[in-house]
Amino acid sequence: MDPVISLSIGGLVAVGVYMFLAHDLPRVLIGFVLFGSAVNLTIFASGRLGATLPPFVAPGADALAAGTSNPLPQALILTAIVIGFGLTVFALMLVVRANREFSSVDAADLNAAETPIDTAKSPIPPPAPLAKKAA
Amino acid sequence: MSASLILRVSAPMLLWLPLAASLYVLLRGHNEPGGGFIGGLLAGVGLIFHAIAFGAAPTRKLLRLAPTSYCAIGVLLAAASGIPALFGAGPYLTHLWWFPDVGIVLPLGTTILFDAGVYITVVGTVATLFLSLMEEETL
């Protein structure tokens, strides 16, 4: 079972990254969600997948019975899922807002903050030689 | 956003049922499946149904406070739940327990305050996200 699960999660990562690299931001967003899910699954699987019983201590017992699943990765990804949701919606709002400002959802059009350098015209003038005679 | 008649009629139920369920899930979370995160999300689902059915403004009215205030209250409540520990019991966020006997032994701990803080934060976040989106004028 483990090899199949590893390959499946690898496949989900691949699709996520592929979508992540798209031009239009809604697809980028979907890639972000897929990639996030794949990461959660990776953490979950790293805690081993043998057991099927949920990690609850039976009433009256002191400790978890043998054969219950690993609680630690569950605690880690539970919050990760909720935070991932919050960040996804935040990113979505950025896209919505960007569409309002620029009327485009193509990442290449949203360059107001970071104007690509014009390679023909160097922004830094070459240094002039130091004046021989000091002022 | 307009909504169908069926939705508008069933919306109160779709609001209060998830809300009641979410409180139950929150309270039993320490021993059974549940807790602040799940409860908060469930309550958020209820609020979204309400907003879809009646629009953003009535939902804001229902909440009374601004949705972001819930986020702040939740974080502050969770943070405050750790303070009693500073008066002797141990490091910050060491939870304290009492077992008063009122016919049955009632286990009370500051953990429930912490989990309630989580719950309120999640409710506030979901409400903020969805209501802001609904009110975005280009939509």
Added chain:
Amino acid sequence: MFSPVWFILIGTAATLAATRIPRAVVAPFGAASALALFAMALGYVGTIGDGGAITAPFWSVPSLGIAGGLRVDGLSLVFLLLIAGIGALIFIYAHAYLAGDPRLRRLVVVLILFMTAMVGAVTADDIVVLFVFWELTSLASFFLVGYDHENPAARRAALQALLVTGAGGLALLGGLIPIALAAETTSLSGILAAREAVLAHPAAIPAMLLVIAGCFAKSAQVPLHFWLPNAMAAPTPVSAYLHSATMVKLGVYLLARFNPLYQDEALWQSILAGFGIATAATGMAMAFRETDLKRVLAQTTVAALGTLVMLIGIAPDLSIAAAVTFLIVHAFYKAALFMVAGIVDHETGLRDASALRGLARAMPLTALAATLAAFSMSGLPPFVGFVAKELIYEAKLDLGPGSVALLGLGFFVNAATVAIAAIMSYRLFFGAPTPTPNKPHDPPAAMLVGPIILAVLGLIAGLLPALLGGAFVEPAAAAILGRPIAVPLKLWHGFNTVLLLSAATIVVGVALYLAWGRLVPRFKALRVVDRFAPAAAYERGLAALIALAETCTRNIQHGSLRGYLRTMFLVLAVATLATLILRGGAAWPAANDLTDPRLLLFAAMLIGAAATAMARTAIAAVLALGLVGFSIALIFLTFGAPDVAFTQFSVETLMVAILAAALLRLPLRRTDTRTAREKLGDAGVALIAGIAVALVLASVLATPFDPRLSLWFGENSAAAANGRNVVNVILVDFRALDTLGEITVLAIAAFAVAALLRKGAAK
């Protein structure tokens, strides 16, 4: 007697106070604070003359292994007195020189800061403290050289000085760290005491070379000498202070400080002597290519620094005594002559040595100061310069026949010094007057005090050499050698070889002076020197650095989101795979239970993912995404994680609702707009990332599980935290602080969205 800590405290307080007090008295205030430091240093003379040292704890950080502490010995004392004493005269001079200049306060504040940093550097007994003050002098000098900041040449000169001395500072740091590691202390006296351990360290030689490089950059030794003449863009008070008596001598100071450590190393001796004499000769030769008074003096300063470094390198007692004597002598006459050059510039409007003559009639007092200083510079008796020059010759003669090159070049350097001294005095002030833009006259008293006091000091010290020797030279030389020595300074040594050499020096010097008018144009015409000078290499290096920075910026900060993401994913994936391979390759877990029905959920998840990639409408993409999410929720549920599953269900519901609401209104392009070529490249990146994650996960699953942490949570959840839902107990109790941080992030996301979509937000 005051603790040396007071030097730093008073200097700091004075720096701060100078930013507030009335502008009219700011320069006198600087002079007063320098005088206070000078008086405190004078209080040490008795103790240190008897061979003692004064120590004080200062800024120790035991947790970082910084020993801290200040220590004043003979060497520090000589520097302290020069820094504070000449500093006081400079402040008085600047008061008149820059009278009415609106930037006077800034100059004075930075000068006091610089003085404090110098004092700190020469009293530090800890290499960390020393290094901090060392760098502070570089920074302060950047602002001082660039004082005339509207002049591009001044800005470039300041940058050049900063880059060269700053690079030297880095080299120094690189050398100091292995030394401190080897000595197991950062204390300077501790390092000197741990001499064997430091020299036995495998990195001892590279460390020594780095320290030398740092000192050479600071003290303008060949080939890093070019920044010093350019730094003459600074106003004259700054040049007179930084580039004659203080900052450039800091490198010499540190070489002297480390001399007890390395003095028996042949490499140390030959590098210092070789580069020192080369610098001395270069500086003097270059002085004959200049006519600008300040640049002439700057080149002779380079020569003097070379002589000092050489003297430290040739080791025996006599040469160290000569070094200390020459250090003091040079500070006296060079500061005086710089101030004279400033006076001439200020009063005539000219600074060109070839265009100025016969100023003595108009400015007799200035002429007196210049002549006295020039006598000391040429090494004529009874001036103290004579004492120093005799010592230098004597030290070289003591080396025996092997020192012919040193002696020959040294002879040329001394003769040229005589010629330059004659230019600074006889040529400038005597003979037939030439017309000047301003009508020359003696400057205000404040500008004359400095040069006259320093010039007269040169005479007094020459007449009382035993006092100079006993109180200052011997304690300082003892510090440089690490053991007490006795070198009685004398004005008159009798008729011997040294006196003969001195006489010959004067004769050749006078001959060089007479030829000066013809030599300078010829030397200036040697353009080839400019082309191959280190300064040209610096310019090319700087231009190449800027070009490299531009290329890097263009290729790394290209502004394309896709490009950034591709790079990040590729680097992550390749780094992961490389680590995996380097750690022994991927392992593969056993393939059993292949009929487990839960694997179908993974298939559903993959189908959903593929569908999102192929979706042509937004709603199809969202629904496909929902399929992925619900499959994952079911995976959680069936693998024993109901809490996670419910969370995933709720989030998926909300996500589909929100995504649908938003995406339906956004102009989702029907098809992916990537070109086939881009798609192929992206698919490649995606495939590598997927393979990396799959292999790492498989390798993790193939290794045995360490259950300690999970068992601990399982055992303590109910017993210690009164909760049977272990996941919830971890969230709200064991790791509650993490959860608090996470809900804070959630709240911040909510606030950010509320702010982003606020009604009426900027359109």
